Amino acid sequence: MRIPTVLALPYPAQGHVNPMMTFSQKLVENGCKVIFVNREFDHSRVVSCMEEQQDSSSLDEESMMKLVSIPDGLGPDDDRNDQAKLCEVIPKIMPEALEKLIQDIHLKGENRINFIVADLCMAWALDVGKKLGIKGAVLCPASATLFTLLKNVPVLVDDGILDSDFELTLTAKKRIQISPSMPEMDTEDFFWLNMGDLTTGKIVLKYLLHCARSLHLTQWWLCNTTHELEPGTLLFVPKILPVGPLLRSNDDDNNKSVATKSMGQFWEEDQSCMSWLDQQPHGSVLYAAFGSFTLFDQNQFNELALGLDLTNRPFLWVVRENNRMAYPNEFQGHKGKIVSWAPQQKVLSHPAVACFLTHCGWNSIMEGLSNGVPFLCWPYFADQLHNKTHICDELKAGLGLDKDQSGLVSRKELKTKVEQFFDDENIKSRSVVLKEKVMNNIAKGGSSYENLKRFIKEIKE
Template sequence: MQANADPTVVLYAALGVGHLIPMVELAKLFLHRGVPVVIAVPTAPASAPALFAATASDSSRIAAANPSIAFHHLPPPDYPSPDPTPLLEMLDVLRLTGPSLLAFLRSLPSVSALVLDLFCIDSLDVASEAGVPAYIYYTSSAGDLAVFLHLPHHFATTEGNLKDMGKALLRFPGVQPIPASDMPQAVLDRATRMCTARIGHYRRIPEARGVLVNTYEWLDARTVSALREGVCVPDRPTPPVYCIGPLIVKGAAAEGERHACLSWLDAQPEQSVVFICFGSLGTVSAAQLKAIAHGLENSGHRFLWVVRTPPDDPAKFFPPPDLDALLPEGFLERTRGRGMVLKMWAPQVEVLRHAATGAFMTHCGWNSVLEAVSAGVPMLCWPQYAEQRLNKVFVVDEMKAGVVMEGYDEELVTAEEVEKKVRLALESEEGEKLRERLALAKEKAAEAMADSGSSQKAFAEFLKDLKLSK
């Protein structure tokens, strides 16, 4: 890099491909505006769980697919006593990588900003030591952000544990009431190290110069207004919030590499297929797989279903499923023609954008939510972990973009519930109203990302702040 090079924006991703991909999409925004950018990628120690250790190989693959983006791999830190909890281990690794990140920032001729994944928030100290303004890239919903910004105040002014409150409603500024049982597992018990760590992170968000949020204003309008009014953080100023989404992977496959399921969809009527997929880490039990199968079969509707091997350890990757052993006897034969079952993976963006897709049974990961609303597809919400239960509340109650799969928080979602919600989405008046709502959401998403749209204007405002901060 030349000494007279323009100032560089450094993006710092957390461990795991799910954290790296959103940073890649953000990097593309900078490059489109002619702003030099590099993604700093942490390296997990050898002891790390597979889902974090995979970052290095994944980043190499992603870098090869995005040659215009610069990647810098930070060396693994010395970590002699790994924490048995994968998320806490990741937080430890990211904190211990701080000195390497600082050295990298100081090696660059000029840095205009450090943009942090929320899990990397301890690196606000690195930015301060380097004299670089720090921003947070928040890759989930504005509703989640509003809740987490207020949570330290909630904990400071109340007693007891969320885990003991059942479905009692929690009230946070700018969002729908949240059942306590729908709060992330990490904050349910304030006596745990995990809860202490996460509340500490949320308390530090206002230290950032600004927060980039992967949403668009129309989708989260009420919440964004509350954030900008400063009511989510009662005792401190709230930094500027820039809604710059929806940033999602384009997903267009190269010519000649079109997935077989897309050809199958080509032969189905418009809006006739329910797509079932629970994300890159989502799995359900063997009993639950059978219940889903019976519900799909009894519904009589077309389906495209991604099946994974049931879990025995959430920190492991799983082999491809044995469909004959996992699904009801004769299921594949009886549903041949109107159903397609895929092992492990599907080209989700292309499936959701296909005219034949009429509903999406989803775990409510934020990327999946954005992909659905951008494609105009109603959601059947089946949250599983992390902030997905919060997203479910916002999708169903705030955005009116889906319905709940009842029983998601119990041992089993029944076959009857699967059949009922598939029928609701594909053949009922309520389903038609959902499709109308999602058609509008799709239109507003496209408007937000157009040249004069709200998200493009917000990113321009952010870049203007960068110039003022140099």
């Protein structure tokens, strides 16, 4: 059987590159070659991060995985986190750049691309594939509920819940059900209404609706989820195939080099936190990490720092370089360790970790659930608000943090919720039960395992 070559295209953000990289590694492990396409800006970060970890030797592991790049259309001084600008420029620049990349690869004659796996937020790549006679699939790195909400935006307009400008109408109910099988959703939690400002949200939504128009070009709608986590949604849209949880290969897979496991990171992982965790009592550590986008202002940063002190428990806190504020004078921090980026999956699987103070990004949720770690939920933007509701109300595997009148999560609130968490035995036992259910999906014979097997069979044929 010939070795198929798959082109993988994530949306340009850390929370999208990670699951696509993990999925690509699964393809490599199952005998496919992968050409992984980042935008130039992210590509250089990923490669330099790997070189810092002296892992570049296995960059082209057996030359089964190749990292390449295309431009994103932004200028050198543009803010690469500006979602509105990015969503306006991607459709103008990237489809043409992707087509040229594929043609160049074919001209060289090394690897003819047989299949494209595009992030749901890059589904226009299916049109590029169609033009070049290449089949494709989409991979949704978010929840199946978000996927379903996006697909149903036109229905919500028809039903008078949204106006033609995608804002909530005056008659819109506070809570709705997209389908009788699905849990209720808070309409104010719709992701585009929580992107910082409404203009940005609408630009992002219009771009995603543009992507959704290409979904008819494939029968493969893959999603990083499982049946147990979103049963009603998957019942309503059976075309969405769960392939989650997408987790990096275990450290005990001796045949895999450490390099691939850390591939795709924009920042170098600080491994020193692992030996620090080794020194902490089992089930004692509060792990605080807020993903790659969350930005705290100085006031909120102070409250968080002083709140961690107040809990009087060991904490591991991830503070990204691009959101490092001045620590307040009163901050002791002596019970904790602060790193700029952590090997999150390893951290969450460590027996010392008791709970995960998180922004509720879907990757973080899947990694927490896969390790039986309950959550303290502090969503920042977009789909994270609904994810919080899902964790706290549906799965009952976490507690939400509430903001005060001035919009801050106070140090007192953090202390109160941490104490409440440590007093609640049920939350921990529910998380352990969920872990088993979630992990059964990727064990041999599990539904995610079988879906992936079917998909790979299709690629190879």
